[in-house]
Amino acid sequence: EAGVTQSPTHLIKTRGQQATLRCSPISGHTSVYWYQQALGLGLQFLLWYDEGEERNRGNFPPRFSGRQFPNYSSELNVNALELEDSALYLCASSLGLNFYNEQFFGPGTRLTVL
Amino acid sequence: GIQVEQSPPDLILQEGANSTLRCNFSDSVNNLQWFHQNPWGQLINLFYIPSGTKQNGRLSATTVATERYSLLYISSSQTTDSGVYFCAVDLLEGAQKLVFGQGTRLTINP
Numbered sequence: 142e143a144g145v146t147q148s149p150t151h152l153i154k155t156r157g158q159q160a161t162l163r164c165s166p167i168s169g170h171t172s173v174y175w176y177q178q179a180l181g182l183g184l185q186f187l188l189w190y191d192e193g194e195e196r197n198r199g200n201f202p203p204r205f206s207g208r209q210f211p212n213y214s215s216e217l218n219v220n221a222l223e224l225e226d227s228a229l230y231l232c233a234s235s236l237g238l239n240f241y242n243e244q245f246f247g248p249g250t251r252l253t254v255l
Numbered sequence: 256g257i258q259v260e261q262s263p264p265d266l267i268l269q270e271g272a273n274s275t276l277r278c279n280f281s282d283s284v285n286n287l288q289w290f291h292q293n294p295w296g297q298l299i300n301l302f303y304i305p306s307g308t309k310q311n312g313r314l315s316a317t318t319v320a321t322e323r324y325s326l327l328y329i330s331s332s333q334t335t336d337s338g339v340y341f342c343a344v345d346l347l348e349g350a351q352k353l354v355f356g357q358g359t360r361l362t363i364n365p
Contacts, residue, residue: 174352178296184341186352197350229296233353243288244353246298 142168145247147232153253154222162217162250166234172196173215174235174244175207179228187230190215191238222254257282261342261356268332269364276327276359278342286345287318288353289327291338298341301327332363 146165154160166173175187186199190209204220213234219226229251233244258281268274278287289301302309302316304325309316313332318325329336339360343353 172351176353183357184343184353184355186354189351197352199352231296231298233298235351238351243286243300243303245300246290248295248297251296 145232145234145245147230147247147250149250150248151251151253153255155255156222156224158222160219160222160226160252162219162230162232162252163214164217164232164234164247165214166232167245169236170234170245171213171237172235173209173213174233175215175217176231176233177201177228178231178249179225182228184231188217196238219252224254227252227254257284257344257346257354259342259344259354259356261340261359263359264357265360265362267362267364270332270334272332272363274329274332274361276329276340276342276361278325278327278344278356280323280325280342280344282323282346284320284323284344284346286353287325288343289316289325290341290343291336292341292358293338301340329361332361334363334365337361337363 172191189197207217209215229249231249233246235244236242260279290298304318306320313330315328339358343355
């Protein structure tokens with residue numbers, strides 16, 4: 142069974158540009174989560190999508206946004222990139238709403254903002 | 256918000272030694288997971304353990320929810336066990352977001 146996949150592996154952007162990160166969940170999972178791991182700040186929750194809806198959001202500015210597609214894959218968009226957005230972005234999936242279940246993580250996208 | 260504290264922050268051991276990593280949390284939780292972050296950054300699931308005890312090979316974990324702590328035991332450590340171990344919890348009320356501790360960096364020397 143395939144795990145959570147993310148693309149691209151690495152992404153290099155300049156300040157002010159937009160970045161788009163992609164995630165495909167484990168087959169059968171409807172919930173997708175996004176987390177940021179920035180140097181010195183630890184792992185922080187960004188967004189949770191289930192059945193195409195944003196269900197919860199972490200303490201991040203509105204320029205961090207995303208969506209979930211009918212096939213449950215998800216995109217994370219970061220607009221007006223700032224240097225401090227450089228981080229490892231991890232996507233996770235689980236069985237979804239009303240299931241208090243394990244989250245499984247993908248390999249991550251490492252975003253570098255120059 | 257909920258606080259998750261892991262100890263010790265760093266642990267250096269010789270191959271073959273046993274270790275205990277601790278995770279304290281400040282509120283009732285519905286979900287608790289232990290992860291090992293590999294050198295490339297991926298989080299590898301070790302245990303989903305909101306309560307009770309589980310074992311998987313040389314690793315075992317115990318969560319005492321009423322006392323708000325969890326322990327990860329690693330026996331007969333190998334160099335491949337090196338890396339950062341994270342504990343993460345989800346609030347009982349179900350925000351379905353994991354709150355991570357700061358991690359324990361484990362170094363196993365040959």
